[in-house]
Amino acid sequence: MSKAKLGSKAAPVRFEGVSKVFGKDVVAVDNIDLHVEAGRLVTLLGPSGCGKTTTLRMIAGLEMASAGRILIGDTDVTRLPATDRDVSMVFQSYALFPHMSVLENVMYGLTFSGFGKDEARARALQGLDLVGLKGFDNRLPSELSGGQQQRVAVARALVLEPQVLLFDEPLSNLDAKLRRQVREDIRAIQKDLGLTVVYVTHDQEEALAVSDEIVVMRNAGIAQMGSPRELYDAPNDRFVADFIGEANLIACEIVAVEDDRATIEIEGYRHDLPARGLPPGPATLAVRPSRLLIGASRGIRATVIKATYVGVRMEYTLEGAFGQVFAVQEDVDDPLAVGTEVLMSFAEKGPVLLPES
Missing domain, CATH: 2.40.50.140 (Nucleic acid-binding proteins)
Known part of the structure; x- marks a missing residue:
């Protein structure tokens, strides 16, 4: 993989007593405190309905917290809309435009961020090089494998040089062999660029493989957090013991x-x-x-x-x-x-x- 560098503005993320309630009484996230250090990959892991995706969406600004504060770097972003937060998100579905070339897909966000066409093109090519897709710029998404499409989605997020990069179940549409390969690519890019990454998955093996720290969530709260080895070797309770491996x-x-x-x-x-x-x-x-x-x-x-x-x-x-x-x-x-x-x-x-x- 290329060692081409995009500048990194990695910033920490902090949740202080954050809750999210839908309607009158559906508590999706219940009074959690969380600190993601700059330049680290932290995975939110847990079963369906535990609150992990809602937590991720609150960082992105796609959901607003009902209580508490969310900080990115030194900035309180609790009430800021998604467009005013310096974050990028890679979705489970890739969300590529089928009628656009690979290069145009990667350039798309740059053209809306004030970059001129020539600079946007240069940065997009650099992003494709970084994820191992040099020479694929004129292809359509339909001409790529699932793993290659996911790399395009990662490149599109990377070229915006976000303070925080978010992944929502990014490998769930890939077969087992591709999942292993793409997760290794994501981890290598994160380490190479020193990115702050918050990564959501329900796959324990995936979490153990990519994370600096894992946050195990259960019933809208945090059951335990720690390094993969800490959680695997010293679980707090039956739930964590059985869920982490x-x-x-x-x-x-x-x-x-x-x-x-x-x-x-x-x-x-x-x-x-x-x-x-x-x-x-x-x-x-x-x-x-x-x-x-x-x-x-x-x-x-x-x-x-x-x-x-x-x-x-x-x-x-x-x-x-x-x-x-x-x-x-x-x-x-x-x-x-x-x-x-x-x-x-x-x-x-x-x-x-x-x-x-």
């Missing part, structure tokens, strides 16, 4: 705590891990499928009730007195048969006790 939730007993290290027990099998402030007694353990070890010399008795080959790994469903869990193994050459009795244990790192909600 898959997690097996297993009842356990904390039998001892010393120096914030806990010893847990499940059917006689013991494991040491951080106590996270929890006292001895009943607790819930979250274990990622890759952190479940099958075939250990000691562990919890279980039976393989489902075995699925997915190419690069085997996926197993195990059942025991503890319930059912989902596990993955890289050994595809010697798979376990359904009905096999096994001992199941945990990796040294990975299992995490969940603080009480």
